Amino acid sequence: MSFDLIITNGTIVTSADILDPKVEIGVKDGKIIALGYSLPRGPKxxxxxxxxxxxTPGGVDSHVHLAQAESPDGDNFETGTRGAIAGGTTTVLAFASQRRTDDSLFPVLEAYHGKARGQSYCDYGFHFILTNPTKHIVNEELPVLVNKEGISSVKLYMTYEPMKxxxxxxxxIMMAARQLGITTMIHAENSDMIAxxxxxxxxxxxxDPFYHSVSRPQIAEGEATNRAICLAELTDTPVLIVHVSSEMAMNHIREAQTRMLPIHGETCPHYLLLLSERMQAPDFEGAKAVCSPPLRHDLRDLSAIWRGVANGTFTTLSSDHAPTKFSSPYGKTLGMKNGFPVFRNIPNGLPGIETRLPLIFNQTIGPNAKISLTQFVQTTSTKPARLYGLGGVKGDIAPGYDADLVIWYPPGHRFAADPDDTAGLCISASMLHHNCDYTPYEGMKLMNWPRYTIIRGQIVWDRDNGGVIGSKGFGEFLKRKKGSVVTGQTGGLAQGMMDGERELWL
Known part of the structure; x- marks a missing residue:
């Protein structure tokens, strides 16, 4: 066999193992064809x-906001996916958002296809945010979206007045999702507590911005998470609780998983690395750290979320990339009213599509590593791919998978020009490729960054030779299959139910 590409002299990390450094990757027609020793070279x-x-496998970021109406000057598919490949992410799943006034999902889907078509640097798919789930939409349109359009996930909000x-x-929706075999994502916060x-x-x-974190205490997230799990247990529906920030919510998820319920959890780098004190920065700079759920107050909160990643409570580790600018008429400064801060008016969300993979990878190396390399691969690539219907195609390194790969820098690489400087690479907004005028990780030091990003066998990011060398429009829309239950199992009885009870009303 003649391979198009052979990658040699690297240590391959899969979801299950770290391979012998002599193992090579052979790529043909965009697919991984072989892993082996001394693969044959052809003239081409x-x-x-x-x-x-x-x-490592290319990152699968299963929670990003691109071309969203609420952030009109934030990232579109061109700028957001440009940042994605610069940070090692090769697949993104973004949101097609239904408004309360939309009585059909098909025009919404076509509008989002129009925003993404020919614009993306990496492969992409859509989740649907449902805010007006009429009987026609739930019973007639959702099956078409799943079976013909390849959209096998929906997101629901328990807070935010325009969306909850x-x-x-x-x-x-859970009843319909159960029948269709799709993933239900839930933003779980108690809206009345917050109000x-x-x-x-x-x-x-x-x-002031800091009081945003006070207005959304952990118990608001914990109560809503527990309620969402109860609804899912009643209907025997697999769900993912998105962007979990608190130990209370995490413990509800963990307890459900110990009972073999198909409950998944997602967290994000900012809940692993940042604290609410960031919102106390002067000159309204604290608005740059406003997101929901909010950053928590104590280092023990960060440690708790890290434990959830390490012990497998969290199925996915996504960016929740929400790129609202700071200095913009539509940005964070909307929270200034007549010269006074009003935290409820600050657009929620943090940019993180480019920094997600490097931030977490750097927690797998060195004496203070928080998780293993295989756990890194599982949470940032393999499990999100499986959960959202891309298993066997994206998210791992094995024959038959798309050749989506990240090659990091070798040990001992120095990023600074000064050979005596071992401080690593310092994150700054100026080095990133998204369309946002800040990063919440400004000044953070990392010891590694993606050197190459490869999508379907094509090098699209070469940090030392041009940076982004892929083409806008190279990314393809992914028609996804039904997702897998990655944790727990369906078919169980809710607590206290007798055999056959659920079937009486299903």
Missing amino acids: TQVLDAEGAYI LDDRAILD LITERLEARGLT
């Missing part, structure tokens, strides 16, 4: 020397 075979570096659904609407605390804080004049 490109050989890429990893120079002793780790090789009550429990009955959530149950109706009460916000009103009382404002009455006392406590409206």
Whole structure:
């Protein structure tokens, strides 16, 4: 066999193992064809020397916001996916968002296809945010979206007035999702708790950005998470609780998993690395750290979330990339009203599509590593691919998978020009490729960064020779299959139910 590309002299990390450094990767027609020793070279075979570096699967970022109406000057598919490949992410799943006034999902889908078509540097798919789940949409349109359009996941909100659904609407969608075999994502926060605390804080004049974190306490996330799990247990529906920030919510997920319920958890780098004190920065700079759920207060909160990654509570580790600019008429400064801060008006969300993979990879190396390399691969690539219907295609390094790969720098590489400087690479907004005027990780030091990003056998990022060398429009839309249950199992009884009870009303 003649390979198009052979990658040699690297340490391959899969979801299950770290391979012998002598094992090579053989690529043909965009697919991994072979892993083996001394693969045969043909006259047209490109050989890429990893120079002793780790090789991991391309990142699958299953929670990104691109071309969203609420951030009109934020990232579109061109700028967001440009940042993705610069940070080692080769697949993104973004959100097609239904408005309350939309009585059909098909025009919404076509509009988002129009925003993404020919614009993406990496492969992409859509989740649907449902805010007006009529019977026609749930019963007639969702099956078409799943079976013909390849969209096998929906997202529901339990908070935010323009988007939140009550429990009955959530149950109706869960029933349909269960029948269709798709993944239901849930933003779990108690909306009434948040509204009460916000009103009382404002009455006392406590409206600086920091009070955003006070207005959304852990118990608001914990209660809603537990309620979402109860709804899922009642209907026997697999769900993913997105962007979990608190130990209370994490413990509810963990407890459900110990009972073999198909409950998945997702967290994000900012809940592993940043604290609410960032929102106390002067000159309204604290607004740059406003997201929901909010950053938590104590280092023990960060440690708890790391434990959840290490012990497998979290199925996915996504960016929740929400690139609202700071200095923009539509950006974070919307939270300044007549010269006074009003935290409820600050657009929520943090940029992180480019920094996600490097931030977490750097927690797998060195004496203070938080997780193993295989856990890194599982949470950032393999499990999100399987959960969202891309298993066997994306998210791992094995024959038959797309040749989506990240080659890091070899051990001992120095990023600084000064050979005596061992401080590594310093993150700054100026080095990143997204369309956002800040990064919440400004000044953070890393000891590694993707050297090469490869999508379907094509090098699209070469940090030392041009940076982004892929083409806009190279990314393809992914029609996804139904997702896998990565943790737990379906078919169990809810607590206290007798045999056959659920079937009486299903």
